[in-house]
Amino acid sequence: MAEAVTTAETTEGAHSHHGEPDFWSKYIFSTDHKMIAMQYMFTGMIMALIGGYMAYVFRMQLAFPGESVPGYGTVTPLAYNSLITNHGAIMIFWVAMPILIAALGNFLIPLMIGCDDMVFPRVNRLSYQIFLLSAIILIASFFVPGGGFGGAWTAYPPLSAQSQYNLTPFGAPMWLLAVALEFVAFLLGGINFITTTMNARAKGMKMYDIPIVVWMIVIASILFMASVGPLIAGAVMLLFDQVLGTTFYNPDAGGDPVLWQHLFWFFGHPEVYVVLLPAMGVVAEVITVFARKKLFAYKTILYTTFATGILSFFVWAHHQFIAGIDPRMAHIFTVTTVLISIPIAEMLFCYIATLYGGSIRLTTAMLFALSFLAEFLIGGVTGIYLGASGTDIYFHDTYFVLAHFHYTFFPIAIIGFFTAIYYWFPKMFGRMMNETWGKIHFWGTIICFNGIFLPLFVLGMGGQHRRIYNFNNFPDLATPEMQDLRIFATWSAVAMLVFQIPFLINFTVSLFKGKKAGKNPWNANTLEWVAPSPPPHGNFAEMPVVYRAPYEYSVPGREKDYWPQNMPD
Amino acid sequence: MESAFIENKNPGASRVTPFLPNGVLAMIFFVAMEVMFFAALISAYTIVKSGALFWPPPEQPRLPVTATAINSLVLLASGWLLFKANKSFSVKGGQEAATRLLRLSIILGSVFVLFQGFEWVRLIGYGMTMTSSTYAGFFYLIVGAHGSHAVAAIFVLAIMLGKLKKNQLGQSEFWASQIFWYFVVGVWPVLYILVYLN
Numbered sequence: 001m002a003e004a005v006t007t008a009e010t011t012e013g014a015h016s017h018h019g020e021p022d023f024w025s026k027y028i029f030s031t032d033h034k035m036i037a038m039q040y041m042f043t044g045m046i047m048a049l050i051g052g053y054m055a056y057v058f059r060m061q062l063a064f065p066g067e068s069v070p071g072y073g074t075v076t077p078l079a080y081n082s083l084i085t086n087h088g089a090i091m092i093f094w095v096a097m098p099i100l101i102a103a104l105g106n107f108l109i110p111l112m113i114g115c116d117d118m119v120f121p122r123v124n125r126l127s128y129q130i131f132l133l134s135a136i137i138l139i140a141s142f143f144v145p146g147g148g149f150g151g152a153w154t155a156y157p158p159l160s161a162q163s164q165y166n167l168t169p170f171g172a173p174m175w176l177l178a179v180a181l182e183f184v185a186f187l188l189g190g191i192n193f194i195t196t197t198m199n200a201r202a203k204g205m206k207m208y209d210i211p212i213v214v215w216m217i218v219i220a221s222i223l224f225m226a227s228v229g230p231l232i233a234g235a236v237m238l239l240f241d242q243v244l245g246t247t248f249y250n251p252d253a254g255g256d257p258v259l260w261q262h263l264f265w266f267f268g269h270p271e272v273y274v275v276l277l278p279a280m281g282v283v284a285e286v287i288t289v290f291a292r293k294k295l296f297a298y299k300t301i302l303y304t305t306f307a308t309g310i311l312s313f314f315v316w317a318h319h320q321f322i323a324g325i326d327p328r329m330a331h332i333f334t335v336t337t338v339l340i341s342i343p344i345a346e347m348l349f350c351y352i353a354t355l356y357g358g359s360i361r362l363t364t365a366m367l368f369a370l371s372f373l374a375e376f377l378i379g380g381v382t383g384i385y386l387g388a389s390g391t392d393i394y395f396h397d398t399y400f401v402l403a404h405f406h407y408t409f410f411p412i413a414i415i416g417f418f419t420a421i422y423y424w425f426p427k428m429f430g431r432m433m434n435e436t437w438g439k440i441h442f443w444g445t446i447i448c449f450n451g452i453f454l455p456l457f458v459l460g461m462g463g464q465h466r467r468i469y470n471f472n473n474f475p476d477l478a479t480p481e482m483q484d485l486r487i488f489a490t491w492s493a494v495a496m497l498v499f500q501i502p503f504l505i506n507f508t509v510s511l512f513k514g515k516k517a518g519k520n521p522w523n524a525n526t527l528e529w530v531a532p533s534p535p536p537h538g539n540f541a542e543m544p545v546v547y548r549a550p551y552e553y554s555v556p557g558r559e560k561d562y563w564p565q566n567m568p569d
Numbered sequence: 570m571e572s573a574f575i576e577n578k579n580p581g582a583s584r585v586t587p588f589l590p591n592g593v594l595a596m597i598f599f600v601a602m603e604v605m606f607f608a609a610l611i612s613a614y615t616i617v618k619s620g621a622l623f624w625p626p627p628e629q630p631r632l633p634v635t636a637t638a639i640n641s642l643v644l645l646a647s648g649w650l651l652f653k654a655n656k657s658f659s660v661k662g663g664q665e666a667a668t669r670l671l672r673l674s675i676i677l678g679s680v681f682v683l684f685q686g687f688e689w690v691r692l693i694g695y696g697m698t699m700t701s702s703t704y705a706g707f708f709y710l711i712v713g714a715h716g717s718h719a720v721a722a723i724f725v726l727a728i729m730l731g732k733l734k735k736n737q738l739g740q741s742e743f744w745a746s747q748i749f750w751y752f753v754v755g756v757w758p759v760l761y762i763l764v765y766l767n
Contacts, residue, residue: 115584119591191595198594199587225598229605246699246706254703256617263609543583
């Protein structure tokens, strides 16, 4: 990697102008998009640790039922329900969303399109404050009488609507309120992202000059905005059912419980793509830079993203094949579900074609990007069995489903995040991360991740159902072979959590002691590498002008193998 | 992060030409989200209604169809007045007429909301509450969602009126707030037909 840092330049172009702001206005009430991105990122990382701790506790309970869990104590059935519910909710709404959409969107969009800040900086700050409030409400809900909400993260009524079933009279409405506030936060953020990208791009940046990751975050924001309305409506109805005693989802009084499933999954399925697309974008950026090759078929990737976005609104009922929906409808949703794998597969092929013939550099960021492709592929392929309404009748609500969506969400939320952090860390903090520790972290994480979820596929095919507190109560599922697989998965989970310690140390040490990064340590083309590292308030000393598409690597006849977007010739 | 500020050399001039002003664009996306929100309420209502044996339930009071129809015309008139106010605002010297029309539009909008509230009080008096039936729950949910949007929009228009009087109103913020009010006015006939004329 020595040649990659030869263009190191110092950050002196920036001259102090407004003087030193105090701690509060600099770190807490900043309207600077980069500071808001950091706030989202660190909140997301803390929530990831909480979510990971929950996973540790209930995995221990499943491997060694009834025994005291070190660092927690004995897990009661009520606590188990609350742990699995909040693990799911936290990992999706308070980890994947803030890190992939909010942190990366806030950090990257203004820098990559060459503007000084978001078009609505104060709305942006409000967005984070609402998000923080939602996180505080969620964490507070663990400590109210009855504990945190225990009706599963999908919150199906009547289990979620009536406290005599979920036994969490205070946790349930607080959970719902936290989720609703979190949506408001991302709504404000999403409007900002879309408007900024449409109106504030650097001069000369045409539609096809926008980096793929910016496109992906913007399209993800559009998907989010188009799908979240129905869930807000559904959440208001559920909240009224819980608090006021209305009967929207109560079948005894003429309500319809399946209605919630439609409203939830109408949002819930596009949501998968809301978090997938930014991760795909990050991987595209990293792969082109470290393959030193032009991104293969930029326009095809863009169009397949549009196709994915549109199709994602017509697949939601594949979550409900056994909820009593019309079998004819199930056929239609099988077709649309299998159809959506085509644009995503096409995207993956484009990425692999980008690698073909490139001079690949296996940095930690690149390793994570490559593992994203492999692991997400497993998640995608196993999804085909679940999308087909015939096989799904058997697989529904088993650990096969659980392993499948962890093979999609783990690459998205965790591998995607690590790819981004190892790649953009020099830009975020002006210092390089240690590559050796990065690679130890990489191999530890990837091997252990497969160790957790491959056995769960087997258990799922063996009929093991989700959301069961103690398998000893089910003789068919309590065989020694199955228990061995559970124990193996649990130890893998513990090992994976332990392998995050090198990352946290590497991150913290590099923050203060890492090698100084220049403006452009990876020799990349996109505009964020034109700004100093870390970029000051206002980003660019001179606003950049764009002359070409973002992926002109190894252009024949040029001395250097990269060609920044802002370079006139 | 370093705190050094950079003085941009005229950042606005180094951008692409915007397609629409920022505020208008943001409002369009917000309204698109609101359309989906109301679409969800409407479809939820339609699904539950189609599965019910009796709709409306026999023991529940009938809704004031005619009075609300007249009230709907008041709301539509308010939207039309806002449109006229914008026309006056965009011609030179039309500020006074615009102020008058905008004030009248706000008054008519408020009349609509107040009359809706008056209807609610009467219906509650007849024993129709959020919990008395799923039918009543949906009625208050949908009409209430619309009413709260109307209150918010009237509040925004009142701020615009204050700015207009002080001659500080910008064209794009006026457009953005108009889009919101047109949405509130435009969605109402749909809700009226679905909820009142069943």
